[in-house]
Amino acid sequence: MDGLKKRLNESVQLKLSFSLSLAILAVAVVAGVFSFLSAFDEAHELQDDVLRQVARLMDQQRLPPATAATDARLSDEESRVIVQRLGDGNLSPVGADAGGRLRLPTTLADGLHTLEIGSETYRVLARTTAAGKRIAVAQESGFRNEIARDSALRTVMPILILVPVLLLIVADLVRKLFRPIATLSKEIEQRAEQELHPIEDHHLPTEVRPFVVAINRLLARVAESMDSQRRFVADAAHELRSPLTALSLQAERLAQAEMPSQARERLVVLRQGIERGRNLLDQLLTLAKAQSPTEAPRSPISIQKIYRRVLEDLMPLAEAKHIDIGVEGTQDTRVWASELDLIAVVKNLVDNAIRYTPEGGGVDLSVSTEEGRAILRVQDTGPGIPLAERDRVFEPFYRTLGSEEIGSGLGLSIVQTIARRIGAEIRLGFADDAKQAGLSVVVIIPMAAPSQGAESLHLE
Structure with missing residues (x-):
């Protein structure tokens, strides 16, 4: 009772x-x-x-x-x-x-x-x-x-x-009368974090509209607050770029001068700190862009094309560590997503893989299709991510314990933010399950419709 x-x-x-x-x-x-x-x-x-x-x-x-x-x-x-x-x-x-x-x-x-x-x-x-x-x-x-x-x-x-x-x-009848409220609840529940546009209220009962109006006002205030925060981060990053660039140039000129070995060692540490600061600013700008709403893509994007562009940018970093990096297979597919978003996702994953893979290791990229979805996979021979830390690595500025690599801790956070916006799913695993070593990152993205992606899927 x-x-x-x-x-x-x-x-x-x-x-x-x-x-x-x-x-x-x-x-x-x-x-x-x-x-x-x-x-x-x-x-x-x-x-x-x-x-x-x-x-x-x-x-x-x-x-x-x-x-x-x-x-x-x-x-x-x-x-x-x-x-x-x-x-x-x-x-x-x-x-x-x-x-x-x-x-x-x-x-x-x-x-x-x-x-x-x-x-x-x-x-x-x-x-x-x-x-x-x-x-x-x-x-x-x-x-x-x-x-x-x-x-x-x-x-x-x-x-x-x-x-x-x-x-x-x-x-x-009572169930049908409350159906608009259930539909409204489901619509709000399925929204991504960045989807703060107003809720349509023309199809809702008059009694429910005041609540929807109040929710829309709250969404508007939240959107304004988030825009203000993003603008602050972007503006701060832009403002800090100039002094860091100047410091970097001064450090390069100082490195050309004659100095004791002890001073040169300290100069190397200084230049590493400046480079880390510049990378952090670049990551902050990328995160601010990832959190900003973007227009819907007008055409599907080739995954192999994205791989080529990322490898062109990061190949010098891989060669410096003698890492064997490349794309497995020639299969390609197209997905409905922004080209800049896909480049940011793949570039951050590959950059992390190169940084955390020991010298002489390997990084492999591949793409496949399964049940109407594109499967992007980035594997490396590094230490991998322990199971206990996999839920936290997507948090901003979080870095794996014991890591000696220079980084900002924003790479996977950027990847997660973009993935949520484009409706993708990210899965972490070991590249070698038996030894529980290496990192395998799988990004699952909905593919383009056959009628929209009928163009050739060969490399452009």
């Missing part, structure tokens, strides 16, 4: 359905009882009219009641009407069921009476005819009640049939 009360208090839809159902049942019970009693009384009244009509017919046609009661009976026992004289004195030794006469009192007053005769109950009409004779017209009450009850039940039967149907209709 407490569980039902809790559910009713938590759900307006359930409370409304329960209240309407309870009201319908209450009205149906009252209407059913009233209809049953009215029909029952009406049936009895009709049966009394039958007795009056029989008595009137006997009087008007001057038909004397037969001395044998069976002569005045109908063949149907349930519908039989007994007609006999009152005060004859010729009482039959057998009962009425066996064809005898009813033992009625001679002093019975004119009118309708309910009498107990033997073990049976009879409805009796006493009447004095125009000739001065007194007659009695009787019918067994048990049969009368059964007929009246059947008639009353037939009157109530439509209510008994229609009430369950009405309850189902009400439950269905």
Whole structure:
């Protein structure tokens, strides 16, 4: 009972359905009882009219009641009407069921009476005819009640049939009335973090629109706040670029000068710090762009083309560490995504793979298709990411414990942000499951529709 009360208090839809159902049942019970009693009384009244009509017919046609009661009976026992004289004195030794006469009192007053005769109950009409004779017209009450009850039940039967149907209709109507709210909830739930555009309210009920207006105002304030933060990050990164570039140039000029070995070692550390700061600024700018809304792509993009552009940019970094890097296979596919977004995703994944792979290792890129989706895979022979840290590596500025590589900790965060925006999915695993070594990053992206991607999928 407490569980039902809790559910009713938590759900307006359930409370409304329960209240309407309870009201319908209450009205149906009252209407059913009233209809049953009215029909029952009406049936009895009709049966009394039958007795009056029989008595009137006997009087008007001057038909004397037969001395044998069976002569005045109908063949149907349930519908039989007994007609006999009152005060004859010729009482039959057998009962009425066996064809005898009813033992009625001679002093019975004119009118309708309910009498107990033997073990049976009879409805009796006493009447004095125009000739001065007194007659009695009787019918067994048990049969009368059964007929009246059947008639009353037939009157109530439509209510008994229609009430369950009405309850189902009400439950269905309530569910349909709340469907726009459920649709609205589902729409908001499926939105990505960056989708802060207003909710359409023209198809919603008037009672719900004030809530939607309030939500839209909140979304507008959140969007404005996020835009302000992105602008601040982008502006700060731009402003810091110039002094860092100047420091980098000064460090290069200083490296050309003669200096003790100890000072040169410190200069190397300084230049690494400056380079790390420049990389951090570049990553911050990329993250700010990834968090900003972009226009929908107008045409599908070749994955192999993206691979080639990324390898051209990062090949010097791979050669410096003697890393064998390349694309496995010649299979290609096209996906509906922004070219800049795909370049940012692949470039960050490959850059991480090169940085965390030891010298002489390998980085492999591949693409395949499965169930209408493009499978982008980047594998390396580095240490991989432990299972315990895989949920945290997508957080901004988080770096794997024990890592000595120079980085900002924003690469996978940028990849995750772009993946959510384009509807992609990212999976992390080991390149070598047996040794639990190496990192395998799989990016699953919906492919272009056949009609839209009918162009050749060969390398451009």
